[in-house]
Amino acid sequence: MTYNLAIIGFGTVGQGFAELLQEKRESLKNTYGLEFEVVAISDPIKGSIYENAGVNLKEILTLVKKEGKIDGYAGGIKGWDSIKTIEETNADIIAEATPTNLESGEPGLTHIRTALKRGKHVITTNKGPIALFYRELAQLAKDRGKSLGFEGTVLSGTPAINLSLLTLAGTNISEIIGIMNGTTNYILTQMDAGKDYSEALREAQRLGYAETKPDADVEGWDALAKIVILSNVLMGANLKVSDVEREGITGITPSNIKDAKGEHKRYKLIARAWKENGKVKAKVSPEKVDDGNILFHISGVGNAIQFKTDILGRVTIVGPGAGKRETGFALLNDLISIHRTPMGMKGV
């Protein structure tokens, strides 16, 4: 089976995905019988190409690395915007990798809606549309018999969503607890080693773990988007971003850290969802985690999620939470899932 892909958003994640596609072309064919062409790429800054027989991915990747743009590509139709690319190219799978916006979900929301309405499968790493409009988008995909893959919205390619949807299928999840943001875990790990908050933040910024304006991470917004997604997808909730109590790590002091140590505990920014009187609740806040819990031992930019299930008790997955290849991989794995269950995943 050969798929035509369009990549919408060609920043770090889109490029990471393209690199993996290029690198894994042969093994995808040999292992899964999965073949593909990237027929279109559209990005408001890097430029847009449409070539219905498929672009030369290697050339495109060299070009964007060298020039920061893909406009210099020889051949293909140039200049189509994202919507025209989704609507008018021969792509049958749309890989949506534009930046997250947790207020409107745009532009990803319109991209995903448009693609599904046109009868195309969607794979995305964009937290905004999934955190804000999961129910609507999942229903739209179901109605059209298409897949909506979004593994990369939580813990990059570390299987958080598919772990539960596939390998834990049949269990009932009553609680989810996790360290879902690497930046804040790095800062807290540094504080545990003796730094104060602003020193640790500067260190994280120097290493590229934290943005110049670090609010999305340190105020807990990123973790909040993830716990909303997990609650709605895996626990049947219908939470809004505004339903979730949120506290970041900016108020944690060296004296808090010291007190926790005295109790053999460590502060972690914990995102949790649980059932209370038949309803799913969620919150994000710094919690003192006991050294008997694996989460205590997740240091630096590491991420981990624990699922409390009715049959297996606690199952924990530990892996990377971010990264170009790691997030690009989530799109690749979602693509393989579509190939394996072409009519959309039953029961998802």
Added chain:
Amino acid sequence: MTYNLAIIGFGTVGQGFAELLQEKRESLKNTYGLEFEVVAISDPIKGSIYENAGVNLKEILTLVKKEGKIDGYAGGIKGWDSIKTIEETNADIIAEATPTNLESGEPGLTHIRTALKRGKHVITTNKGPIALFYRELAQLAKDRGKSLGFEGTVLSGTPAINLSLLTLAGTNISEIIGIMNGTTNYILTQMDAGKDYSEALREAQRLGYAETKPDADVEGWDALAKIVILSNVLMGANLKVSDVEREGITGITPSNIKDAKGEHKRYKLIARAWKENGKVKAKVSPEKVDDGNILFHISGVGNAIQFKTDILGRVTIVGPGAGKRETGFALLNDLISIHRTPMGMKGV
């Protein structure tokens, strides 16, 4: 879709599976559109029933709990042995849950071969046939377009096999390291707390974690079967049980434990597989694990497996390694997988 199941082997695991089927009947139907009848159960001790319209599972479970046998069931054909049950009933999925034999693989091997040759899907928790004859059985399943599910052979229902086959699909696994036997991990945890080996073993036996004749666990055979399965299934190896170096934990002394502590390490029975000069090698032995590794922190009967991948780096799954419901769940999850990809899993 309605499936007819036959359960071959009605000990702890077979009963655990039957209990979960009974408990989850409604949710399997509502969530996945998966319906089933258990048309046959065959066990050399508990007895055998065949009822082509499906047995009353609740009655059977009450009966086996009360009388230790199912012969008293009203209705159905009694007394068919496992082979006749596999060959002549209207079951289209065979759940094989007979005891593991790591020398011949029997009787599970013949059960699985017979079932696949008859064009039936197989789901099993039996380590013997999979550790010894994976290549042959997988090929047989492929040739007949049937599924062979065996999640329960490694870490009970904790997703070890399917995690890699499904959610890590697309990555290349270069190394697998894990604590894959709860009994030995319990004993080592107790020794770490000050007991000597024989005290710790007696404690494990008292709690039902260790057998009266504990060799399969403490000599490393159980972990060995698991690492052979993981190597062959996930790393493309073709290892035999006899290819794997094996050392159990019976030689570990309190003084070893003390020395390890001095280095901030802990002894763990580690099963590992890795690539060396293009070949996959595996071994099972007690190793001193550093406190920077999550495996250091897996205590008691806990199990964990780390996969080293080309794209995601290390991904670790932590969960239960044994148990009636936990192992029964593996069969349930394999059943759901068959339902989702009815023609056998592509690329597996």
